[in-house]
Structures are given as structure tokens and as C-alpha cells.
Amino acid sequence: MKINKCGKVVVAKSEEEIEILFELKRRGDKNGVETYIVDEKELKEIESNARTLKYALWSPKNSTVDPLEILKSIRQDLEQLGVDFPFSAPYRKKLDSNSVLVGENLIEYEKLINSAGLYADKIAKDFGFSENYVIVPFKGLYLETEKECSFIKRNIYPVPNMRNPFLGVHFTVGVDGRIKIGPTATPSFWKENYKRLSNLKLKEIYETTKNYLSCLIKNKDFRRTVIDEIKKYSRSYILSEAEKLVISYDKTIFKKYGKSGIRAQLVNLRTYEFVYDFVVEGDSKSVHILNAVSPAFTASLPFTRYVVEKHVFGDRFTLLS
Ligand SMILES: Cc1cc2nc3c(=O)[nH]c(=O)nc-3n(C[C@H](O)[C@H](O)[C@H](O)COP(=O)(O)OP(=O)(O)OC[C@H]3O[C@@H](n4cnc5c(N)ncnc54)[C@H](O)[C@@H]3O)c2cc1C
Numbered sequence: 001m002k003i004n005k006c007g008k009v010v011v012a013k014s015e016e017e018i019e020i021l022f023e024l025k026r027r028g029d030k031n032g033v034e035t036y037i038v039d040e041k042e043l044k045e046i047e048s049n050a051r052t053l054k055y056a057l058w059s060p061k062n063s064t065v066d067p068l069e070i071l072k073s074i075r076q077d078l079e080q081l082g083v084d085f086p087f088s089a090p091y092r093k094k095l096d097s098n099s100v101l102v103g104e105n106l107i108e109y110e111k112l113i114n115s116a117g118l119y120a121d122k123i124a125k126d127f128g129f130s131e132n133y134v135i136v137p138f139k140g141l142y143l144e145t146e147k148e149c150s151f152i153k154r155n156i157y158p159v160p161n162m163r164n165p166f167l168g169v170h171f172t173v174g175v176d177g178r179i180k181i182g183p184t185a186t187p188s189f190w191k192e193n194y195k196r197l198s199n200l201k202l203k204e205i206y207e208t209t210k211n212y213l214s215c216l217i218k219n220k221d222f223r224r225t226v227i228d229e230i231k232k233y234s235r236s237y238i239l240s241e242a243e244k245l246v247i248s249y250d251k252t253i254f255k256k257y258g259k260s261g262i263r264a265q266l267v268n269l270r271t272y273e274f275v276y277d278f279v280v281e282g283d284s285k286s287v288h289i290l291n292a293v294s295p296a297f298t299a300s301l302p303f304t305r306y307v308v309e310k311h312v313f314g315d316r317f318t319l320l321s
Helices: 015-030 040-046 067-080 117-126 202-218 220-233 235-243 300-312
Strands: 008-011 036-039 055-059 091-096 099-102 105-108 112-114 133-140 155-158 170-173 179-182 261-268 280-282 286-289
Touching (some): 091 117, 133 202, 202 220, 280 300, 286 300
Parallel strands (some): 008 155, 112 286
Antiparallel strands (some): 099 105
16 A cells, blocks of 8 residues: 655744644644644755745644555455445435335345435435535545656645635645645535536535525625635636745646545534534434544544444444554
């Protein structure tokens, strides 16, 4: 398995951001994540092309991986343990308290776990959950270099805006040495809008537009975030945001966007606010993972352990490491 143990620096652009940098350090310490506050001189030794104001946060254990390789490997391990993966057989509906229709097949269950990403809210509603929530899709794209390059060695991130659920534009050094700038988080009007008109569903366009409009009208923070993110439709805006993080780089090598991803962002329909934290609802028959927001891939193993211990088995089991 390829892992790029490149580490990450988080760089500041203003005095206000320096305060947040120290807050990130406090959170890292609390959660047992190794991080260091470094000054400009130390930053130069770690990543000579990074630009910061006075201080930066250095996270030496940060790495990049190929998520598909990891998923394939987990699938192989689970298949050996007898787990079945019925692909192309979507959940269709709940039949009764012990069975669901999946593809053309009736499947009986003792406990159902719904981790359907963009569709988790819809499925949860069939079971009486996600009453206050809906998932609003946002499209994420990265600009990528065509081949390996070396103008930076580390991932370089801006200090996140604590009032925006999306990370700002950053540099990622991939496992293959190619460098990415992004992501965008632009509104998407149907859920699986990966490419042009792919998977277009008119009912979803209606529902998503309605949800977007309600949040835009009722919540000024939502409005401000969407306006900020819409700027990222412009390629030159993304490149100029990235420019603030480094001393210099050649914009012309970022010609193409890579494959898109759609972020399943939960919104609270009572307050019209973005939900920032993980949300899990359920009862003795079913568990619904409603907001597995980024970095839910990175956190997937401890998060799964948490879900299984707290929501699936309750006090009946404690998993051993
Ligand atoms: C642009 C972008 C960049 C990101 N970067 C990072 C990062 O750097 N680090 C990080 O940790 N996280 C990152 N994330 C977030 C990460 O991808 C998600 O948090 C994670 O994928 C959530 O996992 P999940 O299993 O809950 O949902 P998903 O990965 O969406 O999986 C849901 C699965 O359910 C299936 N499904 C949906 N509906 C049905 C149905 N009706 N029946 C059956 N199956 C169904 C889908 O096909 C899919 O396979 C990023 C996300 C985006 C969009």
C-alpha cells in the first residue's frame, strides 16, 4: 500500500488566524495528535516554499493515501470473513421492522446500519429518523498537475474559517507525487452530480433547490458561506487563493480538474444551519449515520468503533483492539 508520509503545515495570513492556529494546537493536544507551533524560520526548514505570518502549525504525522486502495484492501479482508458486498443493489424501501427491499431482494436484518452518504437522510426518514435534517450536496473539485512535481514537499493548508464548514483551498501532495489544489465546495442541485448531467433526477433538483433557498433566505451564515464558495467556480480565483499559501508556484501546470466528489453536508431544518459534527441517530433496530463529514475517511476506523460500541451493541460488547 502506497503512503506518502509528507506531513502538513497550516499557515496563517493574519493576527486573527494566528489565534485560530493556537486553538487548533489545543484541540490537537486534547485529542492526542502530534502537532507543533513553529515560527517562520522553522517553517522554512520544514517547507521552504510555504508562506506564513509569524507562526504555522506543523503536523508531522499527516499523510496522503489512495482511498480506493484502502477500500479494496478492507473489502478483501472482510470477504475472507464471509461479508457479502451486493453492489448495484440499492436500498429501495423498508418492508417491516425486520426487512428491507434491496435491489430485487428482500433482506432480513437484526440491526440495520444506514451509512448511505448522500442518501442517508432519505433512508433514515423511512425509519422515523432525520426528522430535523436534510443533506444538501456540495461539489468538490481539485485542479491537478499532470505529473509528479516538487515545488512543495508537504501538504500546505490555510487556517480554516471556523464559521465555514468547508476547508479553504489548499495544496495536497498525492501518493504519486502529483500536486492538487482545491477543493471547491460549490452548490450542486442534485445529489450524484459528478459529471455534466449524470444521475440527474428532477425531483431531487426540486427538493435541493427548495432546501438551498430556505437556508439562503433564513440564515445569513449559510448565505455568506455559499457566496464565498460560489467564487470557486472561477479557476483563477482558486489559483489566487493557493498563491497566498506559498512563496511562488507556476500556475500554468494546473491545467485540469480531477474527478469530482460530492460532499453530503447535513443541514438542520429548524435552524437552517450547517451541522459541523458527526450525527448518528437510531434505536434498537436501526442506526443512521447522518453526517460523516470530512475528515470522516481519515477518522473512519475509530468512528466505526464508536458507532459499533455505542449504537450497535450498546453495553452488550466492548471491542478489543
Ligand atoms: C472533495 C472532497 C474531499 C474530501 N477530502 C477528504 C479528506 O481529505 N479526508 C477525509 O477524511 N475525508 C475527506 N472527504 C470526506 C469523505 O469523503 C467523507 O467523509 C466519507 O466519504 C464519508 O463516508 P461514508 O461512508 O459516510 O459515505 P460515502 O463515502 O458517500 O459512502 C456511501 C455509500 O453508500 C452508497 N449508497 C448511497 N445510497 C445508497 C442506497 N440507496 N442503497 C445502497 N447504497 C447506497 C453509495 O454508493 C456509497 O458507496 C472529502 C470529501 C469530498 C467531497
